[in-house]
Amino acid sequence: MLTFEQKLAVISKFPELERKDVSLGRVNFHYEQSAYDKKSVVYHLHPNGNGFVFAGKLHGYETDDKGFVNIRDFSADALRTLIEASIRSLAPKSTEELAIVGDAEEERWTGPDNQTLLLVNEDELWYVYAGLSLEMAFDTYEEAEAYLKEEGFARL
Template sequence: MLSYEQKLAIIDSFSELTRKEVSLGRANYHYENSGYDKKIVVYHLHPNGNGFVYAGHLTGVDADERGLVNIRDYEADELRSLIKASILSLAPKSAAELAVSGTADDEERWHGPDNQTLLLVHEDELWYVYSGLNLESAFETYEEAVQYLQEEGFRRP
């Protein structure tokens, strides 16, 4: 488990986020350029190491009814990936459109039930699954992304 200081260092490395102090020594981190009303990416990070990351627009993530994921026991790579996916999911549509339009390093189209098409995009060391302009999920490896797509009934053409 990461210490509070280690979590702060990881979160502070995201220049897109702005730290805001809240009660009881906790901190929130806002993504001011969010394309949504929702701006808080990291919620109530506490000196005891507890805190939450917003994942309300992500699928395949174990979030509560408010879309929050508890990061108390997260390792460094997991925390970085979740924060990056959260920021991307809140990004204005123009950023998502750029990702879907083919500016990424690699991309694949996957076809599934009811003639749905998902786009698997490799970008910034992560694999993102998009449904149109909406981010569905993010994965650290290609293999994890493929497993997810296959489990959901999607196949490459």
């Protein structure tokens, strides 16, 4: 288990997060540029090493009813990966993403070299976009998901 100071060192490397000291020596870190009302990425990091990271918009993490993951036993790499994903999940959509997605259902997938692809459901098809470029189209979500996983991508 990482100590409080070790976790602070990992979290402090994210310049987009703003530290907020709260009661009982605990620390929160906010992402002020969040596209959502949710701004807390790290919540109640305690001097005993316990704390929480927001993963409410991510897949593959066991969250509480508010969307937070307990990070007590996380390694430095696991903590860094979770925080990166949390920030990306809260980030405003780029102009490219807005042009492609509009009001359609979409998911972000990340893969090798931190490349992000969008999976968009539109007109009963599933489209995979890299930036403004259409990469692939699929009849079902399952086909698109299998393709993305085969290419080394994971859903945010």
